[in-house]
Amino acid sequence: MATINVLDSETINKIAAGEVVERPASVVKELVENAIDAHATAITVEIKDGGTSLIRVTDNGSGIEKDDIPLAFLRHSTSKIRTADDLYVIASLGFRGEALSSIASVAQVELVTKTASDLTGIRCCVEGGKQTVLEEVGCPGGTTMIVRNLFYNTPARRKFLKSDMTEAGYVNDLIMRLALSHPEISFKFINNRQNKIHTAGNMQLKDIIYNIYGRDITANLLEVNRRSSTMEISGYIGKPLISRGNRAYENYFINGRYIKSPVITKAIEEAYKNFVMVHKYPFTAFHLQMDTSLMDVNVHPTKMEVRFNQGEEVYQLVYRTIREALEGRNLIPDVTLES
Ligand code: ADP
Ligand code: MG
Numbered sequence: 001m002a003t004i005n006v007l008d009s010e011t012i013n014k015i016a017a018g019e020v021v022e023r024p025a026s027v028v029k030e031l032v033e034n035a036i037d038a039h040a041t042a043i044t045v046e047i048k049d050g051g052t053s054l055i056r057v058t059d060n061g062s063g064i065e066k067d068d069i070p071l072a073f074l075r076h077s078t079s080k081i082r083t084a085d086d087l088y089v090i091a092s093l094g095f096r097g098e099a100l101s102s103i104a105s106v107a108q109v110e111l112v113t114k115t116a117s118d119l120t121g122i123r124c125c126v127e128g129g130k131q132t133v134l135e136e137v138g139c140p141g142g143t144t145m146i147v148r149n150l151f152y153n154t155p156a157r158r159k160f161l162k163s164d165m166t167e168a169g170y171v172n173d174l175i176m177r178l179a180l181s182h183p184e185i186s187f188k189f190i191n192n193r194q195n196k197i198h199t200a201g202n203m204q205l206k207d208i209i210y211n212i213y214g215r216d217i218t219a220n221l222l223e224v225n226r227r228s229s230t231m232e233i234s235g236y237i238g239k240p241l242i243s244r245g246n247r248a249y250e251n252y253f254i255n256g257r258y259i260k261s262p263v264i265t266k267a268i269e270e271a272y273k274n275f276v277m278v279h280k281y282p283f284t285a286f287h288l289q290m291d292t293s294l295m296d297v298n299v300h301p302t303k304m305e306v307r308f309n310q311g312e313e314v315y316q317l318v319y320r321t322i323r324e325a326l327e328g329r330n331l332i333p334d335v336t337l338e339s
Helices: 009-019 024-037 066-072 083-089 099-106 154-161 164-183 205-213 262-272 312-330
Strands: 042-048 056-061 110-114 122-126 130-137 142-146 186-191 194-198 223-225 233-237 250-254 284-290
Touching: 009 099, 024 042, 024 056, 024 099, 024 142, 024 164, 042 164, 066 110, 066 250, 099 110, 099 284, 164 186, 164 194, 164 205, 164 250, 205 233, 205 284, 223 312, 233 312, 250 262, 262 312, 284 312
Parallel strands: 042 186, 250 284
Antiparallel strands: 042 056, 056 142, 110 122, 110 142, 122 130, 186 194, 223 233, 233 284
């Protein structure tokens, strides 16, 4: 008797959701990345109960064309790439065409959207992966995505969530990083009706750092800016005195994407060696810009990892830039001169 089953699309989507949608913060990440890709200049994120009962992301971006709406919720449907060749030159944050279908398979989703050229907008509801409502509505240009009752049909997942406060904390950290990664966009974060974050979107990275980390950090920054043959680094690093006991303040962004990279983390920490005590980690918030062909973001479904074609150049650029900034300010106590 045959025992191999071909899974139905609902099951396939739920499995995919397991990779992309781990918790409320992962939903927020995907929705905000979509808003950024839609060239929004203002993005508001609102959550209730840690994001488990409600997540609402509103943007003033391009909106979704009426005919595209049913497609947007299908798996592997994306407006951002066409062929496998495009995978090597990805300029957008999204490209896998998985987020909306994954989210819609584990939550109740409502979409309200309008493009600049349409007179009326569209409201569409999807539940358990199936469209339940599609109607015209009056609304401003852009897109609002509302995600209710996350994991309502996957109780095992829901059980793994932490307290509402902890989940809201993850969302807060994420919005901080998204705001730092796109200084040109105004971000607002509202948790249980309380305003938590509001950035101006005035391009000033330092203003965002002030907004998020406060005066003490902002008063102890060194500006970095340097170019190598194929990449550029710009932003801020903290003076050694504001280093701390964990890596939570090590932020860096590549082409506007918050990622984690062992190469960059190592370059940062090697550069700070002798400037900070062991088990102390610096504050950094800098942007690397490089040609999209020099890196591969198609490593993991969450797109938090990248592979560099020229890892050594990345390492050297980060290491030297930071090292010189630190040495230039003569921050090492001058003990050797006295003896
Ligand atoms: P991906 O971002 O990888 O393309 P998604 O499932 O996240 O896949 O989104 C599917 C498609 O829906 C996107 O390619 C885009 O065309 C459209 N879309 C989703 N969110 C928005 C938004 N906020 N504004 C405009 N278009 C959107
Ligand atoms: Mg996306």
